[in-house]
Amino acid sequence: MIAKAVGVLGGFGLLFGAVLAYASKKFAVEVDPRAEELLAILPGANCGGCGYPGCSGYADAILQGAPTNSCPVGGAMVAEKIAAVMGVAVDTSAIRQVATVYCRGGKEECGKRFQYTGVQTCRAAQAVGGGDKLCTFGCLGYGDCLRACPFDAISMGDNGLPVIDEAKCTGCEQCVLACPRKIIALRPVDALVQVRCLSEAKGKDVRAICSTGCIGCGLCMKACPFDAITLENNLARIDYSKCRKCGLCVTKCPTKAIVGQLEARPKAIIGDDCVGCSICKKACPVGAIEGELKAKHRVDHDKCVGCGLCAEKCPKHTINMQ
Structure with missing residues (x-):
């Protein structure tokens, strides 16, 4: 009796094993070998700045045709490595985006409507009567952005406003999402x-x-x-x-x-090849260029604002910005 029961169970085991083996081959999902390469290249921050749920989500999206330069943490170097794996060209000329706090009204510049003693977060303070700050557009200063930043790029200044280290900022937008007043936004780093x-x-x-x-x-x-x-x-x-x-x-x-x-503004320098055409003088919006027609012109650096318009207009290309 026992031997019969063991035989039946063994038969079922073999049957189920065969079914599972067949199903594993029949319904197997092929994994693109490039997926592991992409994950090894990506920084693993899982910040979501690329617009996908973490680095693995972005890797899967790349295999489906997503842009190869969407990782704000890795930047151009990572974009180039991803492009090499995918066998495509990549545009690495995009201007890096950094977070900016659009408020300068700290403790000294902008007062309070009332003394807030609740949970010390911006979101909680905002929920109590729209926040304790006199300006309804201003930074509340309780540091939600600081806590949300995964790259330690934000600190709180002595005046109660967040200070963003642009060298560390990756443009992942976590601080943007954390701010209940939406006063943090991304801007081109060269703006x-x-x-x-x-x-x-x-x-x-x-x-x-x-x-x-x-x-x-x-x-x-x-x-x-x-x-x-x-x-x-x-x-x-x-x-x-x-x-x-x-x-x-x-x-x-x-x-x-x-x-x-x-x-950081450069100043215009007019070279010795100047023919005195006065085109630069006419183009200068602040009257910083002096000189007579057909004579070498000069730039008054106390007036020059470094806009570069004169250099663009010069037909002899003798003006440099330094």
């Missing part, structure tokens, strides 16, 4: 001039609560020689397709809501 305010309140109302907010005065718009600034809903906005990073708007802004790396 050196920014309006660091999002308030659409009227100028007098902004002045009453924040010393560094945009008051919509229009001085920046009038100062811009390239028509790159417009006023929309009481807020200055920069068209980066027109902006030449000259920084004139930065110097004219009365509240310092517009910031820019002015010290």
Whole structure:
């Protein structure tokens, strides 16, 4: 009896084993051998900055035809390695994106509506009456972005505002998603001039609560020689397709809501091959070029804003930006 039972169980075991072996071959999903190569190349941050659920999700998407240059952490180097595995060309000329906090109203510049003593997160503070800050467009300063950043690229400054280390920032957008007021956004790293305010309140109302907010005065718009600034809903906005990073708007802004790396601007240098055609002189938006017709011209570096327009217009290509 026992032997019969063992025989029956053994027969069922063989039958099920045969069925499983057949099914494993019949319904096997072929795995592209390139998938493991791609995963080995990707940084493994799983930040989601590429738009896919982690590095494995992005690897699968690449095999299905997704762009090879979507990893913000790996950048151009990783994009080139992925392209080599896939046997395709890759465009590595895309400008790197970095996170930017569009608020300058810290503890000293913008006050509080009430004393908040609840859970010390921006999301929790925002849920209590729309936040404790006087400016409803401003940074609450409780560090949700800092905690969300997987690359240690954000720290809290002494004035209660997040400070982003652009050298560490990968543009993964985790801080963007974490901010309940949506005042953090990505910008091209070479967009050196920014309006660091999002308030659409009227100028007098902004002045009453924040010393560094945009008051919509229009001085920046009038100062811009390239028509790159417009006023929309009481807020200055920069068209980066027109902006030449000259920084004139930065110097004219009365509240310092517009910031820019002015010290990084190159200056125009006119070479000895100048024929004195005066085309550069006419093109200069700030009158920084001097010289008589048919005589070598010179640049007044105290006036030059480094926009590079003269170098582009020079028919002899004798002007360099240094």
